[in-house]
Amino acid sequence: MGDSTRVKIENDYSVSLEKYYLDNFEKGISFFPKEVVDLYHSYEVNIMRKAIPVEDKVNILEVPVNAYLDVSEEHCFALPENYCLPKYGSLNESIKETLIALSCQRKIYIHGPSGCGKDAFIQAYSFLTSTPAKIFQISPETDVQSWLYSLRLNEKGSYIREGELLKALRDGYLTPKGRQIPYLILFSDFDRASSDQAEFLRLILDSIEGRVLGIEGEVYKVLPGTIIVATANTSGSGDHKGRFISANPLDNSLLDRFDRFFEYNWLDWKDELRILKIKYPKTFHNIEWLESVLKKSISKMREYIQNDSVSLEFGHRALCRWLGHCEDIYTLFPDTEDTPNQIFKRGLNCYLDSMPDRRLRGIVENILDPHSPGGIKSEGDTSHIGPRLKLRY
Secondary structure, three states: OOHHHOEEEOOOEEEOHHHHHHHHOOOOHHHOOHHHHHHHHHHHHHHHHOOOOOEEEEEEOOEEEEEEOOOOHHHOOOOOOOOOOOOOHHHHHHHHHHHHHHHOOOOEEEEOOOOOOHHHHHHHHHHHHOOOEEEEEOOOOOOHHHHHEEEEEEOOEEEEEEOHHHHHHHHOEEOOOOOEEOOEEEEEOHHHOOHHHHHHHHHHHOOOOOEEEOOOOOEEEOOOOOEEEEEEOOOOEOOOOOOOOOOOEOOHHHHOOOOEEEEOOOOOHHHHHHHHHHHOHHHHHHOOOHHHHHHHHHHHHHHHHHOOOOOOOOOHHHHHHHHHHHHHHHHHOOOOOOOHHHHHHHHHHHHHOOOOOHHHHHHHHHHHHHHOOOOOOOOOOOOOOOOOOOOOO
16 A cells, blocks of 8 residues: 555554554444545555555654554553653663564563553553563562463363463464464563572573473474563662662573663653643642642652662652642542642652651652742641641651
């Protein structure tokens, strides 16, 4: 069909007319966007005569990546709620580099602080490219072996049950017409794997030829084109700063099996602000000074963290706790008599209450106090809030 049939979507990626045709053929032409309807009438005869392509190239942040046109949404990751591709700062650059590695089907290790969007980006990539994907969450209690195989019992005796990971690696995803498509496999919290768990993952990441071991010693070849991505808080050397105490050092022979390493940092302020305004419109509408205060508070907190002056996380999830509670209050009580400053403090308290001890809470209060209108530690009269919502300093 050619590039002339492409429809640009939000300046982040494009999809082809054939993709719309496949998704909406049974629904009728009225469900197509206007641009596609016009193109459909222009190329209708050619569409009906030609075999519709099953793969295409789409652009994400100006990087061309492969997209599948015959994979249904339920076999891909869902787009994270309110997700926006970062357009600024080092995270934008890291994601562009990751896109290159994904396009070339490399084995990828992504590490960075909590709340910087490691898993969210991979989920968005699967959604935007219709790449079939599966996620496997690692924790010390996870039975990794069962992902590959397990011994089961029934009325006839024992039998071997193949796990979801083994089948995904070996067989890929089969389209309704029987086409075999490699999966994107996401191992989340990879640096929480124990040494025993890591041994089961080693063969999958073999640097020469992907392979996976069966229960009786048989070796299955991983379907060529399978993409393996691991996300973690650390680069695999363990946690030396007390911020991710559940992270374990990983054997270098395991890490060497990854083709590419990328470090993600927090969102640039311009990206962070764009997302926060989408998520919490009532809060930004009612607290006029919120944008400038947040910018100063976030900058100062992250400066202390990066300088190892305080061991905690202040990523996007922390901001969602803070502003999310403000949004809940304005949603439930649109005519609240509380001042913006009081709502601001009540939301902040939801973040401060997550501190592991009062010493660390006091440090955070001292960092944020100069940048908050009226200060944080001077709570004033909060008797109308109730005992559970008072600021306790």
